[in-house]
Amino acid sequence: xxxxxxxxxxxxxxxxxxxxxxxxxxxxxxxxxxxxxxxxxxxxxxxxxxxxxxxxxxxxxxxxxxxxxxxxxxxxxxxxxxxxxxxxxxxxxxxxxxxxxxxxxxxxxxxxxxxxxxxxxxxxxxxxxxxxxxxxxxxxxxxxxxxxxxxxxxxxxxxxxxxxxxxxxxxxxxxxxxxxxxxxxxxxxxxxxxxxxxxxxxxxxxxxxxxxxxxxxxxxxxxxxxxxxxxxxxxxxxxxxxxxxxxxxxxxxxxxxxxxxxxxxxxxxxxxxxxxxxxxxxxxxxxxxxxxxxxxxxxxxxxxxxxxxxxxxxxxxxxxxxxxxxxxxxxxxxxxxxxxxxxxxxxxxxxxxxxxxxxxxxxxxxxxxxxxxxxxxxxxxxxxxxxxxxxxxxxxxxxxxxxxxxxxxxxxxxxxxxxxxxxxxxxxxxxxxxxxxxxxxxxxxxxxxxxxxxxxxx
Ligand SMILES: Nc1nc2c(ncn2[C@@H]2O[C@H](COP(=O)(O)OP(=O)(O)OP(=O)(O)O)[C@@H](O)[C@H]2O)c(=O)[nH]1
Ligand SMILES: [Mg+2]
Numbered sequence: 154x155x156x157x158x159x160x161x162x163x164x165x166x167x168x169x170x171x172x173x174x175x176x177x178x179x180x181x182x183x184x185x186x187x188x189x190x191x192x193x194x195x196x197x198x199x200x201x202x203x204x205x206x207x208x209x210x211x212x213x214x215x216x217x218x219x220x221x222x223x224x225x226x227x228x229x230x231x232x233x234x235x236x237x238x239x240x241x242x243x244x245x246x247x248x249x250x251x252x253x254x255x256x257x258x259x260x261x262x263x264x265x266x267x268x269x270x271x272x273x274x275x276x277x278x279x280x281x282x283x284x285x286x287x288x289x290x291x292x293x294x295x296x297x298x299x300x301x302x303x304x305x306x307x308x309x310x311x312x313x314x315x316x317x318x319x320x321x322x323x324x325x326x327x328x329x330x331x332x333x334x335x336x337x338x339x340x341x342x343x344x345x346x347x348x349x350x351x352x353x354x355x356x357x358x359x360x361x362x363x364x365x366x367x368x369x370x371x372x373x374x375x376x377x378x379x380x381x382x383x384x385x386x387x388x389x390x391x392x393x394x395x396x397x398x399x400x401x402x403x404x405x406x407x408x409x410x411x412x413x414x415x416x417x418x419x420x421x422x423x424x425x426x427x428x429x430x431x432x433x434x435x436x437x438x439x440x441x442x443x444x445x446x447x448x449x450x451x452x453x454x455x456x457x458x459x460x461x462x463x464x465x466x467x468x469x470x471x472x473x474x475x476x477x478x479x480x481x482x483x484x485x486x487x488x489x490x491x492x493x494x495x496x497x498x499x500x501x502x503x504x505x506x507x508x509x510x511x512x513x514x515x516x517x518x519x520x521x522x523x524x525x526x527x528x529x530x531x532x533x534x535x536x537x538x539x540x541x542x543x544x545x546x547x548x549x550x551x552x553x554x555x556x557x558x559x560x561x562x563x564x565x566x567x568x569x570x571x572x573x574x575x576x577x578x579x580x581x582x583x584x585x586x587x588x589x590x591x592x593x594x595x596x597x598x599x600x601x602x603x604x605x606x607x608x609x610x611x
Contacts, residue, residue, distance in 0.1 A: 174200065175279055176272035178260050179610035185255030187232075190263055191610060192249040192272055193280055198236055200270040201249040204263075211236035211249075221251065223266055230259045244280050245287025278607025282600060285592055292592025292603060293322045296546060299607055300383055308432020309382040316545060324373075324542040325590050331365045332560075332584040339567070339577045355568040362564055366583075370557045374550065377533040378433075379543035385434035386532050389465035391458060391486065393479040394418050394442025396471045397497040400515045402426060402439040405525070411439050418442060421454040423461050431529040438465065443485040462489055467531055469493045472510060474502045480510075492531050495524065548603070552590045559583035 174194025180187070192200055198211060205219040206226070213236050220231040233252040242248035253263055268274065281295045290298075297316035304310035315321070338358055390398045394417035402411050406426040412419055424439045438461045441454030462468050470491045472480045475498055482491050496510035500517045511527065513520035544550050563579030566572035588594045 174272045175275035176267040177275040177610035178264050188253050188255035188260040190251040193244045196271050197247045197249045203270050213238040229262050244283040245289040278604035282604045291322045305434040306429045306432045329587050336577050336580045379545035381433050381533050386466040387436045388467045389438045389462045390469045391462050392471035396473040396479050398471050399439050404515050423457045431534050471495045474498045474505050556583040556586040
């Protein structure tokens with residue numbers, strides 16, 4: 154008689170050995186209530202049946218309670234086995250999830266057992282890559298999966314969800330459809346003798362390309378908010394000593410992080426705190442007050458302050474309302490682009506002209522809300538009519554920019570008969586560049602690059 158764990162039951166009708174069934178521990182490395190192993194491929198169900206020593210096929214999407222056995226027939230662990238059949242699974246092929254205890258040791262043993270039974274370890278992002286290859290999702294949705302997992306703020310995660318729902322992809326598909334249609338129109342002109350194509354025809358086509366493609370793509374490219382939500386921004390606080398820079402860092406981040414004293418030169422080194430403004434992840438950098446000093450440590454601090462300011466996305470210059478000598482940002486930062494200037498300690502003065510400074514009293518907590526609002530605006534948080542179609546990655550931005558350039562190049566040649574071919578060629582290039590966003594066309598190298606950023610098990 155056959156040993157139970159060698160019984161061969163085929164669930165999916167797969168015959169023979171396909172090396173292509175992948176397995177991975179899908180939950181993060183560490184201890185937890187539940188840990189999940191995921192299998193995908195034609196042998197997934199068969200491997201799971203052997204693991205369970207079960208001879209009756211699984212009901213799809215049904216949680217089967219089972220023990221899982223090793224080669225000797227000893228229990229490794231027990232838990233839920235869920236089978237997703239082909240089309241109904243995340244990857245678009247037979248998939249099994251084993252919901253085990255979240256013990257790193259047991260999960261490793263279970264995972265190794267799935268390999269013994271014929272699976273191979275999944276590569277980073279391979280489950281999602283298969284989903285793309287089986288047409289379950291497009292490439293921009295696959296990227297949204299990573300963005301969702303990596304999101305540092307709830308707003309970023311929600312934005313990733315919208316991309317995952319396909320709003321961004323639908324917009325790109327719309328552009329591609331429009332391009333197909335205008336290319337067809339242009340090519341139709343080739344069938345007419347030159348003087349029979351009415352000028353009006355070109356005008357209408359031009360207007361259409363401008364309204365349906367150029368304007369909306371430019372609008373999408375104008376906002377950097379999407380990238381900011383995921384990539385975050387660095388904000389440096391600079392100014393003369395003792396103006397309240399460290400106090401501002403503490404007030405904004407809501408943490409008593411930096412030392413605050415009335416001694417000028419308290420902060421020597423740069424100090425960073427992470428927080429968020431309107432869902433934009435911010436790295437706030439406090440710096441040493443800028444002044445000429447003989448102190449070697451302080452000189453180094455000043456050097457660091459300058460380099461922090463140079464690399465920041467936004468520089469906040471703080472001045473002390475009681476000391477006009479601290480108001481001139483040109484002295485130390487003449488060459489830098491200071492976007493936001495603050496006049497602090499307004500509680501100590503009466504009727505000071507704050508010029509282009511934002512009045513603030515950290516002590517009395519006045520002006521902080523306005524400051525946060527200004528920060529968000531300067532970091533690109535403007536009202537967008539259509540947040541769902543927001544550009545969220547530099548890859549998408551580059552593709553949209555290239556595509557726009559091709560559309561515009563085609564447009565400049567439109568109306569000249571001998572150039573018709575070139576116009577159509579530029580617009581076809583625009584089309585395939587947009588296709589790269591969705592993973593359409595010959596894009597193997599793009600897939601490799603995108604999926605290398607995934608984690609194992611996703
Ligand atoms: N009255 C008043 N005092 C303030 C205000 N903000 C900060 N201070 C005081 O100003 C002094 C200097 O504050 P810090 O935050 O240490 O100043 P800093 O710019 O970081 O100084 P350095 O690290 O030396 O460059 C402290 O005594 C604070 O309590 C304010 O809005 N009003
Ligand atoms: Mg300080």
